[in-house]
Amino acid sequence: MSTETQTTPPAPATGSAQANASTDANGAILSIRNLKKYFPITQGIIFQKKVADVKAVDGISFDVKPGETLGLVGESGCGKSTTGRTILQLYRPTEGSVLFEGKDLATLKGEELRKMRSNMQMIFQDPYASLNPRMTVGDIIAEPLEVHNIAKGKEKKERVQELLQVVGLNPYFINRYPHEFSGGQRQRIGIARALAVNPDFIVCDEPISALDVSIQAQIVNLLEELQERFGLTYLFIAHDLSVVRHISDRIAVMYLGKIVELTDGHTLYANPLHPYTRALLSAVPIPDPLIEEKRERIILVGDVPSPVNPPKGCRFHTRCPLAIPICKEVAPEWRDVGNGHFVECHVV
Amino acid sequence: MATTAVAGHRPIDQAINTKPPQGLWVDAWSRLKKNKAAMFGLVLVIGFFALAIFGPMLAPHDPLKIYDGKSFLPPVWSPDFLNPTNKTGDPQFFLGTDSIGRDVLSRLIYGARVSLVVAIVPTIFITILGISLGLFAGYSGGTIDNLLMRFTDIVYSFPDLLFFVVVMFALRDSFLGDWANGLILLFGALAIVNWVGIARVVRGSTLSIKEKEFIEAAHSIGTSDQSIMQRHILPNILSPIIIITAFAVPRLIITEAVLGYLGLGLRPGTSSQEFFVTSWGSLLLEGQTAINAQPWMLLAPAIAVALVVMGFTFLGDGLRDALDPRMKGTG
Numbered sequence: 009m010s011t012e013t014q015t016t017p018p019a020p021a022t023g024s025a026q027a028n029a030s031t032d033a034n035g036a037i038l039s040i041r042n043l044k045k046y047f048p049i050t051q052g053i054i055f056q057k058k059v060a061d062v063k064a065v066d067g068i069s070f071d072v073k074p075g076e077t078l079g080l081v082g083e084s085g086c087g088k089s090t091t092g093r094t095i096l097q098l099y100r101p102t103e104g105s106v107l108f109e110g111k112d113l114a115t116l117k118g119e120e121l122r123k124m125r126s127n128m129q130m131i132f133q134d135p136y137a138s139l140n141p142r143m144t145v146g147d148i149i150a151e152p153l154e155v156h157n158i159a160k161g162k163e164k165k166e167r168v169q170e171l172l173q174v175v176g177l178n179p180y181f182i183n184r185y186p187h188e189f190s191g192g193q194r195q196r197i198g199i200a201r202a203l204a205v206n207p208d209f210i211v212c213d214e215p216i217s218a219l220d221v222s223i224q225a226q227i228v229n230l231l232e233e234l235q236e237r238f239g240l241t242y243l244f245i246a247h248d249l250s251v252v253r254h255i256s257d258r259i260a261v262m263y264l265g266k267i268v269e270l271t272d273g274h275t276l277y278a279n280p281l282h283p284y285t286r287a288l289l290s291a292v293p294i295p296d297p298l299i300e301e302k303r304e305r306i307i308l309v310g311d312v313p314s315p316v317n318p319p320k321g322c323r324f325h326t327r328c329p330l331a332i333p334i335c336k337e338v339a340p341e342w343r344d345v346g347n348g349h350f351v352e353c354h355v356v
Numbered sequence: 357m358a359t360t361a362v363a364g365h366r367p368i369d370q371a372i373n374t375k376p377p378q379g380l381w382v383d384a385w386s387r388l389k390k391n392k393a394a395m396f397g398l399v400l401v402i403g404f405f406a407l408a409i410f411g412p413m414l415a416p417h418d419p420l421k422i423y424d425g426k427s428f429l430p431p432v433w434s435p436d437f438l439n440p441t442n443k444t445g446d447p448q449f450f451l452g453t454d455s456i457g458r459d460v461l462s463r464l465i466y467g468a469r470v471s472l473v474v475a476i477v478p479t480i481f482i483t484i485l486g487i488s489l490g491l492f493a494g495y496s497g498g499t500i501d502n503l504l505m506r507f508t509d510i511v512y513s514f515p516d517l518l519f520f521v522v523v524m525f526a527l528r529d530s531f532l533g534d535w536a537n538g539l540i541l542l543f544g545a546l547a548i549v550n551w552v553g554i555a556r557v558v559r560g561s562t563l564s565i566k567e568k569e570f571i572e573a574a575h576s577i578g579t580s581d582q583s584i585m586q587r588h589i590l591p592n593i594l595s596p597i598i599i600i601t602a603f604a605v606p607r608l609i610i611t612e613a614v615l616g617y618l619g620l621g622l623r624p625g626t627s628s629q630e631f632f633v634t635s636w637g638s639l640l641l642e643g644q645t646a647i648n649a650q651p652w653m654l655l656a657p658a659i660a661v662a663l664v665v666m667g668f669t670f671l672g673d674g675l676r677d678a679l680d681p682r683m684k685g686t687g
Contacts, residue, residue, distance in 0.1 A: 096576055125578035138569040142591035151587075152577045201573070 036071035036107075037209060037241050038095070043068050043104035045087075045094045049316070063315050064090040066265035067104070069342060070350075072209070077235065077242040079256030079273070081249060081288070083312065087265045088245045089133075092211040095243065096130055097121055109208070126156045129202035133214040135194035139186040145172070145197055146182035152204040171200040176230060192223035199230065209241045216251065228255055249292045253277060258348075261285045264323045265315055267342075271349040281345065281356040283330050284308075322354065330355045387678040394674020400667025407465055408472040416450070417459035419466045419633050427457035431652050452652050454642060463634055464656050470622055470635035471664065473539065474612040475605045478546040483601050485547075486554025491585050493555070494562025505559065508552050516549045517614065524620040538623050539632060542615070546608055557600050561593035595676045602672020606665035613637035613661055617644070636661055 046061035064087045072078050080088050093099045095106050097113050106113040109127060116124060132138035139148055149168045153159045159167050169179035175196040186194055195215060202210055212231065216224040228251060234240060246252045252259055253273055260270040261284065269282040280286045287306040294300045308327045313319050319326050325335035332355065340354045388394050407414065417423075431452045432445035445452060451461040493504040523545040524538075532541050565571065566589065574584050615621040616637015636657045643654030 093572075098572055098575055122578040122580070125576060130573070130576045132569045132573060134569055138573050140570045140574075140588050140592070142594075143587070151574070151579065155578050155580075155583075198573070201577070205577070 035073060037074040037109060038072040038243075039105075039107040040071070040095065041069050041105045041107070043091070043094060043106065044102045045090050045099055046102045060316050063265050063318060065094060066315075066318065068262075068265075068267045069104075070260060070267060070270055072241060072243060074208070074241055075235075075239055076257040077244050077255055079252035079259040080243060080245045080262060081247060081252050081259060082262030083247065083288075085312065085315070086262045087315070088247075088262055089213050091262070092130070092213050092243060092245050096125075096128055096211055098130075123156075126152070126158075126205040127207050128209045128211070129205065129207040130211045130213060131195075131198055131202050131215045134218050135191050135198055136218070138198050139194055141186055143185075144182065145184050145186065145189075148186070148197060149200050149204055152201060156205055158205065167204070168200075171204055172197075174203065174234070175200045190223075191219050192226060195219060195223075195227055196230065199227075199234070203234065203238070206238075207240070209243070211243045211245070213245050214247070215244075217246065217248065224251070231255065249289065261288065264312060264318055266323055266352065267350075268324065268353070269349075269351045271347075271351075275347070275349055281349070281351045282324075282353050283328050283355070284324050287329075322352075384675075384678040388674050391674040391677065393670045394678070397667040397670025397672075397674065400663055401671055404468060404664045404667065405472065408468040411465045411469055415459075415462035415465045416448070417462040419458065419462040421458065423453065423457040423459075425457070426453050427455055428650060429453040429457075430650070431460075451656050452650070454653055455646055455650065460653060460656055463639060464636075464660060466633040467636045467639050467657065468660070470539075470632050470637075471609045471612060471661070473632075474542060474546070474635075475608045478543050478550065478608055479601060479604050481543070481547045482551040482554060482604065483597070486551040487558050487590070487597060489551070490555040490558025490560075491562055491589065494559040495566060495581070495585055495589065497563075497566075501559070505556075508555055511549065512552045512556070514549055517611075519549055520545050520611065520615055521618065521620060524615060528620070538621075542612065542621065546611060550604060550608070554597065554600055554604070557596050558593060561596050562589055565589050565592045594679055598675050598679065599672050602668050602675065605668045609636070609661060609664060613640055613657075617641045 043065055044063075044067050045065040046063050048058045049060045049062060050056040051059050066087075068091065070078070080091065082088050090099065094101050095108075095113075097106070097116070101114045104114065108124070111124065113121065113124065143151075146165070146168050149171055150164050153164050153167060165182070168182060172179045172181060177193060177196050177200070181189075186197065189197065199215075215231070216227050219227060231242070232255065235242060242255075244252065244255055256273050258270065258272045259276045260267045261276075261282065262268070263284050269276070269280065269285045276285065277289065280289055283306075287308050290304060290306045294303055306329065308329075310327050313323070313326055319336075321337050322328070322331075322335040322340050325331045328335065334354050338354070340352050342350060342352050344350055345356070388398075426446065426449065429443055429449050429452045430445050432447050432450055449459050449461070451459075451464065454460055454463070489504060489508070493501045493508075524541065527541055528538065532544075535541065571584060571588055574588050579587075612621060613636050616635045617640050619641060621637045622632055622635050639657040640654065640661075643650070643657060646653050
């Protein structure tokens with residue numbers, strides 16, 4: 009990595025000091041406003057007509073502050089990964105804005121968007137699928153350098169070797185193919201590729217859920233070290249609540265395409281407000297048999313409704329233990345209940 | 357630095373590092389060498405190429421020269437059942453002579469040229485066309501894919517042999533049919549129908565590769581669409597392309613032979629100075645008419661076609677395995 013990134017400690021959750029990322033008026037590196045991503049369901053062989061939408065992400069708003077890690081949790085199919093991919097414009101949003109370093113990515117196109125990609129990167133879930141099996145490790149990591157004309161020839165090779173070292177791999181691996189590595193090593197290669205362009209912001213899409221537990225800790229530690237060293241900002245998508253708690257400054261909880269609660273990690277675990285968050289947290293086992301025995305689980309009834317036709321009013325009312333009549337009619341507002349603790353619920 | 361994390365990986369590092377790095381093609385060649393069937397195929401294919409290119413030097417006689425009184429000679433080593441006329445072979449004519457006294461071996465060697473050119477030139481053409489169209493359709497998806505593939509379906513539904521026969525019959529006497537003994541017309545007819553198979557296979561493989569995470573990773577890096585197709589998709593669909601190409605070559609040789617057999621192939625040359633004097637298809641046709649008296653006239657070109665087809669098939673099979681980096685260190 010280059011010299012301009014100094015080893016400043018990671019910014020606290022308040023996001024006070026961060027040198028190398030430009031921010032917008034309210035001090036956020038990334039501002040999402042009313043982001044929606046609908047996937048059309050089509051019928052017909054030649055002339056396809058749209059019959060319905062899968063509302064994968066349905067109007068979410070949040071800010072990410074420079075240098076922080078924002079955890080995004082929720083059960084499978086709630087739209088976490090779609091959110092990450094829509095922010096990076098791998099899926100173009102149906103509606104809403106993605107303000108990144110002062111530019112609305114949703115309106116950028118072609119070359120402009122391609123240039124912005126050197127500031128934002130992604131680490132993928134499956135280290136076995138996210139590396140091209142026909143390319144050597146050197147070529148994989150060098151690709152972003154070539155695409156953005158960062159380095160050529162000998163300089164490029166040196167940079168790749170440096171990156172391998174940064175992620176804890178032997179620089180001699182440059183001519184190996186991905187299949188010669190273990191899952192954890194492959195994930196390191198994926199991280200090196202993401203770091204190659206010196207990004208400010210990285211979406212980590214469940215980067216550890218495909219790995220062995222013993223390797224998970226190594227990768228989480230590596231991500232934390234890199235954040236400290238290069239002043240990175242993470243959007244950390246996961247479904248493992250204890251990992252998210254460990255790595256995140258703030259945590260957002262998603263349910264059926266909406267964020268239902270967003271606050272700093274400590275508050276979320278100590279004082280969860282939304283009934284869905286409470287149910288989710290009550291499912292985390294506690295590694296102490298005496299406390300674990302007394303742990304009360306809130307068991308939700310029923311299944312997650314279909315995102316094609318989400319329930320009217322509050323999306324959670326069909327399964328909510330606290331639901332009152334208004335929940336069935338009116339969608340609750342996204343409001344701040346104090347100290348940056350956001351929640352979307354009528355009851356609290 | 358990530359020193360804590362590195363510690364656990366050291367032993368693996370060293371184990372991997374004992375091997376010097378090799379390029380993809382060097383590695384593929386070392387694997388191909390170990391595959392006996394593929395090497396046999398390679399020898400056959402190289403022999404066939406040599407035969408076609410150095411034909412005039414290798415052929416013992418002028419393929420068109422008629423030797424008076426030497427007709428109906430069997431091959432020198434002919435067993436009795438191959439020799440209904442009970443003539444004695446002449447060492448001058450290794451594979452015997454035909455009904456008017458021309459050397460069968462020389463004619464066979466000259467025929468290899470036509471088979472080679474007819475196999476290689478349209479194959480190059482259909483491979484390029486098929487890959488471009490298939491890749492573009494599969495990668496673009498949506499309406500473009502739909503239109504291109506429906507067009508492909510239409511071409512696919514042509515009964516190909518009938519199409520060749522109609523084209524060759526209709527255009528044989530035109531300017532196009534005269535060009536290079538009718539070779540250009542033959543190329544055109546073969547290429548128009550045969551790109552479809554490759555395009556479909558390439559499109560299907562592209563669809564499956566396109567959904568892989570590493571393509572998404574390339575998008576998130578900012579790689580251009582063209583570069584994604586060239587660097588990420590194409591190398592990953594090489595196996596089916598190599599296989600289908602390796603099988604296209606023998607199929608075209610057979611098609612040319614069939615057309616030659618039907619009398620719709622190349623026009624026979626009138627002087628041995630011409631590049632294309634005869635083809636294996638025409639030789640098969642001549643041999644078939646003389647099957648009772650001179651079975652060697654049919655057997656020689658038939659065995660030649662079979663050997664070359666087998667060579668290309670074995671070689672294609674071996675290449676598919678050799679070009680897969682996951683097979684590294686095996687074989």
